[in-house]
Amino acid sequence: MNNLSKMPKIELHLHLEGAAPPAFIRGLAKEKNIDIGGIFNEDGSYRFTNFWNFLKVYEAACEPLKGPQDFYRLTLAVLEESAASGVLYSETFLSPDFCGGRDLGAWREYLHAITEAATKAEKDFGITLRGIVTPIRHFGPEKARETARCAAETAGGFITGFGIGGDEKSGELKDFLWSFDMAREAGLRITAHAGEWKGPDEVRAAMNDLGAERIGHGVRAIEDMALVDEIAERGVVLEVCPGSNVALGIYSSFRKHPIGEMYDRGVKVTINTDDPPFFHTTMAREYEMLHQAFDWDEAVFATIARTALDAAFCDADTKTRILKTLEQANG
Template sequence: MSDMARVKKVELHLHLEGAAQPDFIRQIAFEKKVDLSGIFTAQGGYDIHDFVHFLRVYEAATSVLTTPEDYARLTRSVLEASAGHGVVYCETFLSPDFCGGGDIGAWREYLSAMTEAADAAERDFGITMRGVITAVRHFGPDQAKRAARCAAETAGRMICGFGMAGDEKIGHVRDFSWSFDCAAEAGLPFTIHAGEWGGAQSVRETLDAYNPPRIGHGVEAISDPDLVARLADTGVVLECCPVSNVFLGVFPNWKSHPLASLREAGVKVTVSTDDPPFFHTNMSREYEALEQHFGWAETEFTEINQTALAAAFCDEETRARVAKRLES
């Protein structure tokens, strides 16, 4: 175990399907006699060329996950791996689009299976999982309504938030207002992907439209000083995924990544893995990179974890329980 794996961590930005290890997907595909060889490299990892290609590979890998039992197995696998890197609490993006196509009855069955697996993982590995139901932007506003209805119908202990991921260059964020209104009526807070590929303007438009307490990524805000000041002043939390950003070319290298600059400007930042096996990362590697490139140490790591826990969408009883784990 690396030294960074011993650091207790909170992760807020993790796509459940995107955390599926290649070996896990290959095993499921083998069991179902599905040929997915085209999405893997000769070395066995996911074959990713750019962001759009990543989305295609992601959806191809997800295509073999077709039953609640598949998702129960996936949930346990992901949580066991995360716990091995010191994660004591994670919020995972869950998409009804991949779990029954947005049908509420089917979604309930998938959610029940994932919840049972997550509760068992908490007992076995000491990690708590909560879910943020996520609409997929490039699937369009009508499909997003199905995800929002699933969120509203199953809001509670496990489902604690609503969000939107996918290709942020598709459509306009206000096109999804019905879905966010639906989730808001159910009492669910929001986190929305912006400022990963859509520039600083996508962050501004998202804030203007929905005023979410958290933004997924948001790092392209650095190009707009007034927007950076706005984020700092309002306390909006950014779910930053630096290895993902460098791997996909949002920023060409660590020297140009704005995470440290955003933090120094007073913006609340957190650190997550996004889709870890796709980008050859995990939470230990994220922290090792932050130590290497930014000189971060215990003070900074404690701060970002406290920020993440305070921004988590879970209930207060869960927050207090996780806080004790961090202190230990």
């Protein structure tokens, strides 16, 4: 019997709304008398057929999230779930698109509620949260500029990074360079979803066009081994979400997922859940499934957790505090 479920974990790739427990969204919709359509299966889980349908269901599930207090409750619910899987530190993607329609004043109110919930969760559950502001790629570059302004005006402290999510097949990453430059000038660290639905060239674009030091997913780099070696040499960190990739059909099983080969070739991989209730996963399940697929032991997972903490966008004092807990737990 292994102790993987109890191991302390670091998560860098988590969408706040996408981590909402289905029961939480159903309850909120009922409270507000909002009809969000047939987005649930009979067993209460989220229902979708493919990635693009998933995006629509995701946006429908956000409908009941109407104000800062809803996001306060959401943040607490999500962090309680994460902490139950042993997560000590998490970074979550936050979209001003869903938090006040990219209006700076409204965004500040939402952000205040989220940070209040994060403070309470740290006290109650022992988990630390930081935020990465994320425009939605398929909403277009102009709206991304508004999101970047929200990010730049609230950078520092809780808001530590800037990224991009959404439909990877919509537009080109270089179209969003203005927004990334603004975020970078405000002191925010850079990540980008790439190499999930597009191939290796998209990973190159994230690294070279946007200057991303972390890549969300990045798994399609495996189709170009020279790129895999370049990622390893440059020390770019991949926020890998194996359960998400398997659930969406990018790979047929954990055993056929490239995270094992990438790890063996020296790539700095991390383990993440992406949108856990959508993909029927948790951080504890990710660890267990990877253990079964690659026979990884606790030492491998401890190394990956340390890689994730080193790559975290938080300040040095927070890192030092989390590291002490990691080291105590791992002996």
